[in-house]
Structure formats: structure tokens, C-alpha cells
Amino acid sequence: MSAPIVKLIAQRVALGILLLLAVSVLIFAGTQILPGDVAQAILGQSATPESLANLREQLGLNQPAYIRYFHWLGGVLTGDLGTAMSSGQDIATSIKERLWNTLFLAFWAAIVAIPLAIILGLIAVRYRNGWIDKLISGLALASTSFPEFFIGYLLVYFFAVKWQIFPAISTVYDEMSFGERMQAIVLPATALTLVVLAHMMRMTRAAILNVMQSAYVETAELKGLSAFAVIRKHAFPNAIAPIINVVMLNLAYLVVGVVVVEVIFVYPGMGQYLVDHVTKRDVPVVQAVGLIFAAVYISLNIIADIAAIVANPRLRHPK
């Protein structure tokens, strides 16, 4: 690794951390603007001015907002996300399990979707403007255009109700073996794959087609390479940066955007956890989940940036 590349990467990471801090301020401020506070929410109907004041004193709510923010931030940095109002449970403990479930589902969906999307993209370029290309693009676009709940219910209808191959409900719990877990997530993972596939595939196709016009692609053709070898060896490596970008965006979506699919399949992940607590107006939980989602989004985008920097031979091997 050379000096300029290390500097570029360090800049990106530093920017990411700054951005995350800014987001934490926004999240905190956002929840402060909401009418009412935790004390009111806990006491509900039975609130008297005295009991409210007592509880606020107890919870430290009568301190200025910025002190509460740093208090909260300090807790987050030491792994203390606070206590859920609705259940009185430690948020960090409940989130840990949920986050693990979400990452498990996202991981398997990504393992299928990313290689599939890239291979389909390569095939589409190889047979560009032919019927194979049009078929791939058509199917991919159709699967993205359908709302995800529709795809979910379609999968449930056929695979769970009609043919009874996979369970309709994807609840997972601690005692399940790996195999049982895998069986449980087949349908939601499939639904997610179909949702993110087209975007990545179209981007792969467009990015590669863009470099297919280059003189070096002609050079490769004039060496006698087969059409597929030209695409794989000479076009793909130069199209990698935009592809990584779109892959990372979709990965982020798999983690933070799966609320609907989790609800359909009753999967105990982060999305459902968030929705549950939004309805209960459990502010500390919403803050914690929001911050985690932001962290996932920002770090995946940093990874995409860094990958694009590393993929550029001009930066990797300066003059």
C-alpha cells in the first residue's frame, strides 16, 4: 500500500465517523422535538405534576438537552443503549439477538443475489440486444417492479400453502439448529433476492457496456479472445467501481430496508423490532435502532468508496 492510498482511505473513514456523529445529533434532536417525553409516556393517565417532576428528576430529564445528548452518546460508545420504556429490558441485549437475525438473513440473501446479479449482467452484455439480454432485463425489471409484499405473498401462496415445501412463517429461536434456520429463511431470502437483483444486474450491465466502447476492448478482440473472455478479463475489471457501489447500496438495503419482508414472514429481525417500538412510542429503542441503521449504511458506503479507490490501479500503483 502506498502513501496516497492510505491517506485517501483515512480521509474516507474520518468522514464516515463525522457523518455518523452528525446523524446521532439529528436522531437525538428529532426525538426531542416530538411532543411529550419519556416521563409522560411512562406515567400516562396517572401523571400528576408532582410525579412527573419526580420521575424527570430520577431519569435526568430536567438537564439541558446537550448534556443528555452527551450522556446518551457516552452510553452508546460504551455499549449501553439504555432501557426500553415499554418492557424495561436492556436495549443492547434485545438488539443483539435481533441484529444477528437480520444479518443472518441479509448474508444469505446477498450470497445468492450478488453473484447471480453479476453473472446475469455479464451474460446480458455478452448477448447484448439479443433475446437473452431482453429476457434477463425483462424478468429482472418485473421482479423489482412488483412490491415486495406482493412477491412475499406469492411465494407464501405457492411454496407454503399450495406445495407446502417451505414454512410460511419464518420465526427463528435460539434452540433451532443451523439447518432448521436455513429452511426457515428460504422464502424471505428469496423475496429479498428478487427485490435487489434487478438493480445490481442492470448496473453491472450498464457499467460493463460503458467500457465495452474502449480501445482496449478492441485490442483484446484483436488478440483473438472469445467474446466472454473479453468481457470477463478486460471489461469487468474496469467496471468494478460502479458495480461495487450498487452492490453496497443493496447490501445496506438488505439490512435496513427489510421491514416489510420481516413483517410478512414474521421474522424476528431489526425491522420488526423497530416497527413494534415505533407504535409503542418507545423513544430510546427508536433512537438506538436508528443509530445502528445509520452506522450500517455509512460503513457499507465507506467500504464501497474504499473498494473503488483500491480497485483503481492509478491510485494503487502511482507513478
Place this chain on the structure above:
Amino acid sequence: MADGKAKSGLLLDIRNLRIEATVYPPGEAPKTITLVHDVSLTLEKGKVLGLIGESGAGKSTIGLSSMGYGRGGVRITGGEVILNGRDILKGGKEGFRKLRGREVCYVAQSAAAAFNPAHRLMDQVVEATLLHGTATRAEAEKRAVTLFKKLSLPNPETIGQRFPHQVSGGQLQRVMTAMALCSEPDLIVFDEPTTALDVTTQIDVLAAIKDAIRDTHVAALYITHDLAVVAQVSDEIMVLRHGRLVEWGGTRQIIKEPRQEYTNALVSVHEIEHKEQQPGTAPFLSVKNVTAAYGGGQVKVLKNVSVDIYPGQTLAVVGESGSGKSTLARAITGLLPPEQGTVTFDGRPLGNKLADRPKEDLRQLQMIYQMADVAMNPRQTVGTIIGRPLEFYFGMRGRERDKRVAELLDEIEMGKGFVDRYPAELSGGQKQRVCIARSLAAKPKLIICDEVTSALDPLVANGILKLLLNLQQVEKVAYLFITHDLATVKSIADSIAVMYRGEVVRYGAKSKVLTPPFDAYTDLLLSSVPEMEIGWLEKAIAGRRMESAGN
């Protein structure tokens, strides 16, 4: 055919080649045009045939047909291409793939673009050899290193480990030649291999290519628009125009006794008589001790440059790429504010930054660029493009503006019919003329011409130069003419500034600058310009006093 081949030593025999393409003109139905009309040629083993003509002559198309390749939608629709005794057009896709990179290799115009930026040079050089299984990796790499040495590349043992962006343009062109030679083909198609290079680099690459051809006994089709270049390397020359054969003969005959009028025009191109004007009493624009840099003062590209421009005269700024010619233009126009020094116009200093200059100052300095097509809005008609400065500077509207646009079109020798055309419908030369008209519309005192003829064919470029000279007579406009082409300089300049690495190394009246004794750089520059004379290359290489910067 096998015995015929053995007898004659014939390598390539193209018979009645017809090549067509489908074009999609805007607003019209697609139509088929013929690019090559029944051209025939033969090439013996180890010989070099130069294909020459202006763009659109079909040179590259014919060259690539020997590999069964057509760019874009180009199709070979008739004739035979007989290579090593068989018609390759009958071999189908598989047949083409087997011969490409093995029997026939290709050297592109811009090696910088033709090398894949993502792979190391060595991997690309040996790729075709490995693909066709004619050598093991170790053998191929050894062969490549030997070729790097033969082509006098620096560090031949390690240059293969570099990436294309780490190597200069002239070196890349030689690496590409090594790449073509590595699979030991029978034929190499050189497609303008030195056109994109500086004149001082071109001579080295040309010599390297010539030696390599001689030592490896490979046959070559050498495609170029520069007759002086092709005269150095080929045994025979074929002149093409509009996809038809004009003349085909030995190199000596073509350059000394051309039989066709068109060949004669190509041979005598660039001979514009221009009588040098004496500098007037006072310059209207003076650049005094200007130093300019990019990247916040990091990269100094102009060092203490001073030049004067006199009313109605032409100052030519010559030098190779990276010498700071265009940066000088940017400093004068205010696009790149100088760090030190001043630009004086009509006795008063001009604002450093573009934003500090009043509209009137902007009007007085106009620019014309090398790439006419990217300097015009493709969605505006010629009338709008030329009319814009009239509206902007003089507030002309309606009929008054249209009348002036028509006059300007007349001045650039284009008729009224062009008013409603779009840039895409014009030829390269016509586009450049429109750009000239646009700059004239502002009635400036100075037009900065940045390599305005470099992208054009010699005959078209000649037309543009003549036009510029005529306009200078009529409009009394001065030119700052930036170019790397010394022949152009001789045709147009009154005074010359030779630039080298950001400094003016020689400056004065044309006759003075071009008269010996020369400084080392001017000598190199002058002696590197190809002359239409057999054996010039060897003489020039032997007589050089300094290495070119491209090495």
C-alpha cells in the same frame, strides 16, 4: 493455393474488397453506405505496404479487414481476403479468432487507450501468445523482454511489471509494437502508430518500429495520413481516397513522381507561402514574466514567460505536449490566473482572473480549440452558435443578427445553407470553420488558436490555415497560434516562441528563430519533423544532439 503461395512468397492477397456500413443520419431513414469500393492489394512476406489517405479514405477499414474485423456496424460484403493461401472470410468467427493475435497482430493509434489500465503490461503483452498456445509463459516473457530491448525501452527486464499509466506515451507505443511482435505473427497492421505522439518522440518510435520490422522479417500494413512518415518505413505505398484506390506504387515513385493529381496534392501539402511581417511599433498585448502553476502552486507549468503580440500579426507558440503552450493561453485568457507577472492589453494590465475582467476585455480575446466538435453545443444550429456572440457582445437581434451571421458564413467560405445545420452534420473542417466564425463574430483583436489544425487531415488543415491567413488580411486580427507542428508554424507565423518545459527557450521573428545556430532543443524539434525523403529517418537519428523528452 498452397503451391502458389510457396512460389510467390505472397502473404496477403485482397481481391475486390467491398466494405459497407449502415448509418443512421438524424431525421432520416437508416441507409447503407459503401466505405471501400472493390479495392485489391497484395503483400509479400516481410514487405511493408503503406496505406495513406485522409480520414474516411478507408485505410483502417482495409487494414482491419485482414483480421476479419469491422469496427462498429462495418461489414465486409464482397471480395476475398486471402491470407497464407486461404480466404479468411470463409473461416467464420472461430477462424477469425484463431488468426487474430497469431497470424495477424494490430498496433493501435493510441497505445495509451489500447492498453487495459487494470492489468500489468507483461500480462497484456504475452496474452495473445498464451491464448494461442504458441509458447509457454516463461518462453513468452523471455521473448517479450528481448523485444523490449530491441525496441530500446528503458529497463526491459522490469518494464513489464508496470501498469500502462506508469509509462509514457512513446514507450507505450513501443510496448504495443512488442506486444504485436510477441506472438511472432506473419503480418502486423500498424494503424497510425505515431500520429498521437510528439514530433520528437515520433522519430524514436518510428526508428524502433522500422528496426523491429527489419529484424523480425514480419510483413506490415502501415496506415497513416502522413506521407513523410510512411515514406520512411514502407517498400510500397498505396494512396486511397473515399474508399477507392488512387495510386499504388513503389515508395520512391509515389513521393518523387506521383502520377495522380491527388497524390501530388498530398506530397506538396503544407507549402503555403507566407511573408513574414515586421513587428509594428508597439505590441497590443504583452505577457511579462508570467509564472503559473496548477494544484495550488504545486506544479509549475509556466516559468517566467514573456512574449509580445503585435496588431494583425501571428505569434506561434511551439513545443511538445507538457511544454506549457496551452497553459500560456489559459493565463492570457484569465482561465488560470498567473501566480506572478502581468498580462498587459492596450497599455493597461488585464485582470488576473476571468471574473475580474469586463465584458469588453473578454470580447477582445477569443479562442478556437483543437476539438471543434466538443467546443460547440451539439443541440444548437450553426446560426445559433455564430449568432450567440453577436447577441452577447453587441446586443444584435433578429434580422440584423441573421444578416451578420450570413456575412460571417460567407467569410469562412460556407454558404447560407449551413445556417440551419447541426454540428453533427458537418465535416471536421467545416466544424472548425464554424468555430472560427464564432470567434470572429466578437470582432476581437486577438484569437488564440490552440492546435486548431491538429485533428484535421493535411489537406483540410491546409484549407483552414489559408482561411486564417486571409481573414487576418481582411479583419486585421492577431493570432496566438499554439501548435506542435513546425510545418504549420512556417506557413503562418510572423514571430515564434519555442517552449520547453514551461520556459521560452527561443523567441523572435520567424526568420531569426528558424535560422542557425540553433539551441539544442530547437535543433531537436526542427530535425524531428519528418521530411518527404527516403533515408531521412536514419540521417536525422544520426545527427541528433539531445535526447527527446519522451524517453
